[in-house]
Amino acid sequence: MVKRVDFEQMRHGTELLKRGFAKMQEGGVIMDVVTAEEAHIAEDAGAVSVMALERVPADIRASGGVARMSHPDLIKEIIETTSIPVMAKARIGHDEEARILQELGVDMIDESEVLTPADPFFHIAKNNFTAPFVCGCTNLGEAVRRIAEGAAMMRTKGEAGTGNVVSAVQHARLVSSEIKHSQTIGSEGREEMVKIMMEEFRRINRLSSFDLSLNNTPFGTIEEIEAEVSSVLEEISKIGRLPVVTFSAGGISTPADAALMMHQGMDGIFVGSGIFKSSDPTNTAEAIVLATHHFEDASIVTEASAMIGEPMPGLEIETLDVRMEERGW
Amino acid sequence: MLQGARHVHIEALNKAAEALNLEIEIHELRKSSDLYSSSPHALVIPGGESTTMRLTGNDPTSQLLPALFKWIRNNPENPVLGTCAGAILLCDPQDGGESLVSAKIDRNAYGRQVDSFQAQLQSSLLGRNFSGIFIRAPRFVSVPNFNQVVVMHSDEAVGVLDSNRLALTFHPELSGDTGFHEWLIQRAMEVNE
Numbered sequence: 029m030v031k032r033v034d035f036e037q038m039r040h041g042t043e044l045l046k047r048g049f050a051k052m053q054e055g056g057v058i059m060d061v062v063t064a065e066e067a068h069i070a071e072d073a074g075a076v077s078v079m080a081l082e083r084v085p086a087d088i089r090a091s092g093g094v095a096r097m098s099h100p101d102l103i104k105e106i107i108e109t110t111s112i113p114v115m116a117k118a119r120i121g122h123d124e125e126a127r128i129l130q131e132l133g134v135d136m137i138d139e140s141e142v143l144t145p146a147d148p149f150f151h152i153a154k155n156n157f158t159a160p161f162v163c164g165c166t167n168l169g170e171a172v173r174r175i176a177e178g179a180a181m182m183r184t185k186g187e188a189g190t191g192n193v194v195s196a197v198q199h200a201r202l203v204s205s206e207i208k209h210s211q212t213i214g215s216e217g218r219e220e221m222v223k224i225m226m227e228e229f230r231r232i233n234r235l236s237s238f239d240l241s242l243n244n245t246p247f248g249t250i251e252e253i254e255a256e257v258s259s260v261l262e263e264i265s266k267i268g269r270l271p272v273v274t275f276s277a278g279g280i281s282t283p284a285d286a287a288l289m290m291h292q293g294m295d296g297i298f299v300g301s302g303i304f305k306s307s308d309p310t311n312t313a314e315a316i317v318l319a320t321h322h323f324e325d326a327s328i329v330t331e332a333s334a335m336i337g338e339p340m341p342g343l344e345i346e347t348l349d350v351r352m353e354e355r356g357w
Numbered sequence: 358m359l360q361g362a363r364h365v366h367i368e369a370l371n372k373a374a375e376a377l378n379l380e381i382e383i384h385e386l387r388k389s390s391d392l393y394s395s396s397p398h399a400l401v402i403p404g405g406e407s408t409t410m411r412l413t414g415n416d417p418t419s420q421l422l423p424a425l426f427k428w429i430r431n432n433p434e435n436p437v438l439g440t441c442a443g444a445i446l447l448c449d450p451q452d453g454g455e456s457l458v459s460a461k462i463d464r465n466a467y468g469r470q471v472d473s474f475q476a477q478l479q480s481s482l483l484g485r486n487f488s489g490i491f492i493r494a495p496r497f498v499s500v501p502n503f504n505q506v507v508v509m510h511s512d513e514a515v516g517v518l519d520s521n522r523l524a525l526t527f528h529p530e531l532s533g534d535t536g537f538h539e540w541l542i543q544r545a546m547e548v549n550e
Contacts, residue, residue, distance in 0.1 A: 035475055035476065035477045035488040035489070036477055037476075038474050038475070038476040039474060039475050039476070040471065040472065040473065040474050041471065042475060044475060044490060044531060045470075045473045045474070045475060045490065045492060048362075048473075048490055048492050048528060048531045049470050049473065049492050049493070051362040051364075051365055051404075051531070052361065052362050052404050052405050052406065052441070052442075052492060052493075053405075053406075054360070054361060054362050054363065054364065054405070055359065055360040055361065055363065055405070056360045056405070056406065056409055071408060072412070073412075074360075074408075074409045074412040074413045075409070076360060076405070076406045076409050077406075107469075111408060111464070111465070112406055112408055112409070113406075113469075113470065113493065130471060133468075133469045133471065134469075135469055135470035135471075135493070136470065158471045159470060159471050160470065317409075317413060318413070318416070318418060321359040321360060321387065321413055321419075322359075322387060322388075322418065322419075325387075328418055331418070
């Protein structure tokens, strides 16, 4: 998907600038924070960005109900007190929440399954924004669709707010196995993959009692989006990885979890509830940063693991009422 | 570096070496011991978050930053390329010593990510235009010796060369143009001859 770039005129919000922003996060840890004070703790621990929100996923899960974008005042307060980039979450398909976040000066918008989805058919048309987006994925098809829609960064969904890393591992392994698969089946096989990946863009047709001949999506015509999906998949099979920076998220709560995901080829780590639901957030934050930066050095990961107190309490995936990973498609 | 856009620099260096028909060896540095064991001829300090780089680079586990700064001071002939956050570290090492590139720099001075931009630059070092990519970029506040300004964005300095240390506030590694990486490799060859 290499596009010609015109440098004659000064430009903002290009794909190069959006993906470039994500590249600067490489190797780092992005932490969920709910107050300015927590943002300071995260910054002082070496976070590369903070994710500003009202409640961490574990609390969203516990309280139930509809989870929406955070209050603008909270996001503003965190933006004003932090020197590192600030990200914030919009509901899946909620273009209006995303526009508000962009207006507030959020550096990257997370179209997140941790919040209650707003659109049952389509995700946000991310190419219409100047601010870059990060989106979650559970498999290669989801990743390709989000990138084709304009996401500048991906993360595994994992299962947020559980302190259980198993879903993050599942998603990372699925994505990498499906990438390898795409490399072995030739261009005809990949055309088949594209067809399967395209099905999810036709959800609206499936729900109607009529045979809708609808051809338009928020991202252009079905043909245009199919061409984009195909070109993203071709590039992935050529380079052997996603063409955007890919972090792990959802259930990472210890330094060992972080190192595990880095060893699986992830470019960095999101930690949601894992830090501020632990017994000693400052040390947990520093330890997870240390383990992420030095994941290849077992002695340092061991040292980091000894720095923390009680990790957050964990939940078995099978016992959950709400599986956030199933939101979005 | 412990954090930052390492891989795009590695790709750019490999591409530059190929263009020059030279063989190079690239080492990723995470700890001071990595620097001592690799004894490099040139250094690249990538973009990323300068606060993160400072914190973890000064951590007792790594000690990479003090080692890097000492190496740069002891090897004035060897070329160094610092981009964005790397330029901040060169201009403002905050280690009690003199700055490694004598210019005052302001962090994240254009605004937030929505203000990040790309624009055509003029480089006297390369003798041609260059595609500039500025991401939450820093800005030179003052450059004491104007002769050292080697890249301009209209009438603003965006690249400063102080002896063999080049501080760029933009990201040449993202542009697909390996001009500055070729400069680095060529300088390293000259020193090494």
